Amino acid sequence: KISKADDILQKMLSEKRLKSVEDKRVGSEVFDRITLKTLYKLANEGYIHRLNGAISTGKEANVFTGIDKNDNFVAVKIYRVTTSDFKKMQTYIQGDPRFRVRTTNKRQLINAWVNKEFRNLQRADDAGVKVPKPIVAKNNILVMEYIGDEEGDAALPMRHSTIKSPEELLNKVINNMKLLYKKAGLVHGDLSSYNILIQDNEPVIIDISQGMTKDHPIAEELLNRDIENIAKDFKKLGVKISAEEIKSEIIDL
Ligand code: ADP
Ligand code: MN
Incomplete structure (x- = not known):
């Protein structure tokens, strides 16, 4: 039975579950005791065999x-308890009927936040929105489908990708936004070219933890912001489109 963070870290390194000693630096900086325990649990449950x-x-x-234990790549998102923006988390979790949390407890708040990201991904995926499929959420760790190539190179965000056909991409993005809003009933809330990955010329929407149901009091405001970000990002690529045009496409399915 292991308990201390260093022991867990040591054990994970010796079992090659953490890639190298180089990661130990990242490890000790990022991973507090509960994170390491959670990681170790997920490892024993087969969700994460190794962390690269x-x-x-x-x-x-x-x-x-x-x-994972079947040799498939997964993406592992680990929220840091120390630097999380609790004000933001509180604002976004309050008013969401799906979550009732004691908002003063930081750890509970983060766990709810990760759970929210998991459920938003699930809901989006069910509606046919292209997102990473969620696999498991435990405490401050979310494991999800890996978006990238077979060599293990992660897909780049749209912001850092070369876009061959911006019009075509915009249509796909709008289609995903429409499905997210109309079918999943969700507003992303932080949509921009940073949170859209490009995999084989297809947009994949990520980072949906702050996403909320469309009946949330600030949903409309966030939808408008998302739309404006997308209009701006595509204008930079030379596409002639206004926020109003995008909005009318999303609202009138
Ligand atoms: P944040 O912006 O809050 O740090 P994100 O969820 O946007 O967190 O993830 C940060 C970055 O990690 C993304 O820009 C992307 O490069 C990468 N990433 C996130 N999720 C995945 C995934 N499922 N597959 C591959 N890369 C991912
Ligand atoms: Mn992001």
Whole structure:
């Protein structure tokens, strides 16, 4: 039975569940005791056999490439308890009838947040929106479908991709937004070219933790912001489109 964070880390390294000693630096910086325990649990349950390199080190979360027990790539998003934006989490969780959490407990709030991302992904996927399929959420860790190629290179965000046919891509993005809004009944709330990955010329919408049901008091405002971001990002690529045009396509299915 192991308990101390260092022991768990050591054990994961010796079992090659964390890729290398190099990751130990990332590890000790990122992983607090509960995160390591959670990781270890997920490892024992077969969701993550190994954790490879980091794809992204964001403000609130780190995303890693993992390998599950069947040798498939998975994406592992680990929220850092220390740097999470609790104000934002509170704002977005309050008013969402799906969540009733004691909003003063940071850990509970993060767990609810991760759970919210999982459920939003599930709901979007059920509606046919192209998103990473969620696999498991436990505490501050979300495991989901890996968006990338067979070599293990993660797909790039639209912002950093070369877009061959922006008009075509925009149509696909609008179609996904429409499905998300009309069929899943969700508003993303942080949609932009940073949160759209490009895999084989197809857009994949990610980072939907703040996503809310469309009856949420601030849903309309966030939908408008999402639409404006998308209009702006595609204008930069030379597409002639206004926010109003996008909105009318999304609303009038
Ligand atoms: P945040 O922006 O809050 O840090 P994101 O969910 O946007 O978190 O993830 C950060 C980055 O990690 C993304 O821009 C993308 O490069 C990568 N990423 C996230 N999810 C996946 C995934 N399922 N497959 C591949 N890469 C991913
Ligand atoms: Mn993001």
